[in-house]
Amino acid sequence: MSFLPRNIIKIDVPPIKCQGIKTKLVKFISQNIQWTGEGKWIEPFLGSGVVAFNIRPERALLADTNKHIISFYRGIQCGDINKHTVRQVLEVMGAQLSKGGVDYYYEIRKRFNESASPFDFLFLNRSCFNGLMRFNGKGKFNVPFGHKPQRFSKAYITKIVNQVNAIAEIIKGRDWEFVVSDWEETLTLAQFGDFVYLDPPYIGRHADYFNTWDNDDAIKLSEVAAALPCEYALSMWLENQYRRNTHVDEHWQDTKLVTFDHFYHIGSTESLRNSITEALLLKIPMGSKVEAV
Ligand SMILES: C[S@@+](CC[C@H](N)C(=O)[O-])C[C@H]1O[C@@H](n2cnc3c(N)ncnc32)[C@H](O)[C@@H]1O
Incomplete structure (x- = not known):
């Protein structure tokens, strides 16, 4: 019996981007x-x-x-990161970004490098330069701002929320373990x-x-x-x-x-x-x- 290939019609794109994404x-x-x-x-x-x-x-x-990737997907798996919490957080942070611009981005980058919140990780991943994921020699996220203070439009937030929700639905009920x-x-x-x-x-x-x-x-x-x-x-x-x-x-x-x-x-x-x-x-x-x- 062959389980694969699954006939993939539409690709589910994850909410987190990284170099070499397939x-x-x-x-x-x-x-x-x-x-x-x-x-x-x-x-x-x-x-x-x-x-x-x-x-x-x-x-x-x-x-x-990369512990940040694993903690993000564990957050989805346990339900802490879901379509409601992501929308709420991105609406607040997106509004702050459009007011504070580059300074707000760097404030969040500093906060993430101190406390490693998976919501901050998502925010940075979706507003940094070219969607890069890069850390310095001490493990601190060091990608500069992507220069778009109005980044988190309603449509963009909805797109990310839908991506998070799709992944949550895929993980649900499956015996998956995320480990560092x-x-x-x-x-x-x-x-x-x-x-x-x-x-x-x-x-x-x-x-x-x-x-x-x-x-x-x-x-x-x-x-x-x-x-x-x-x-x-x-x-x-x-x-x-x-x-x-x-x-x-x-x-x-x-x-x-x-x-x-x-x-x-x-x-x-x-x-x-x-x-x-x-x-x-x-x-x-x-x-x-x-x-x-
Ligand atoms: C090319 S990317 C994988 C891309 C992935 N297939 C996708 O489509 O998004 C390589 C990944 O390997 C991880 N990595 C690098 N060195 C590693 C190591 N020694 N052990 C486990 N993972 C490592 C990186 O953090 C990165 O997420």
Whole structure:
């Protein structure tokens, strides 16, 4: 029996944004994974959670080293963060932002760095520069203001409220655990019948307090993945017009490679488009022929 692929018609976009968010790849990932759904879905690099939220397994272990992400989703899970509380908080904070502008943003950033409220986290994530999630070496959120004091319009608040509510509905009744954990620790819990989805940070990019990832980490992950007692899939960029990610060729040879091309704009016009090829590397089921990457 195959639980996946789920026929995803509409992607549920999470309320929290982060670098490397896989919104555009969820359908591709879902279509290429085969799993009975009997064990647990394990995601050691949860990020925004968009993959798990759309795959919707019955049981899941969802982990990240970023405690703010985990505490936000735990808040939704226990009901403290819901469509009413989010609307209330964002209406008040949005009005204060339109009056106080940049000063109010930095006041909230300071408050968040002292008390780590998940509501402040949401406010900052949705009003900071480019929706970035970045922390300094001491773990303090350090993204500047996004320069839009009128950011929290009625429509924008409703959009966020609906996103929170959709995620709350998805989590409800499912056996999901959100934990702060390093990937290696998380993977020690994987068992036969589980499925592990891996989406580590890009090597040498987006480095910050919760996100240090270098070549050695990437190689170790490939070794630990190869020894997993269950199926797994890993997302990684493969190539663009300038270079290829040789790490894929060097360390994931024993996996099945499927690719997906997508475009991003490098300028204001349609013609200024570049494509990037994303890889999904899948464990080859025991007994089947190994295809070279
Ligand atoms: C590329 S993002 C995942 C994006 C996610 N799949 C999505 O679609 O939003 C990588 C995530 O790994 C987390 N991370 C970085 N180093 C980690 C580590 N050593 N253990 C666990 N998580 C880590 C980061 O905090 C970040 O949320």
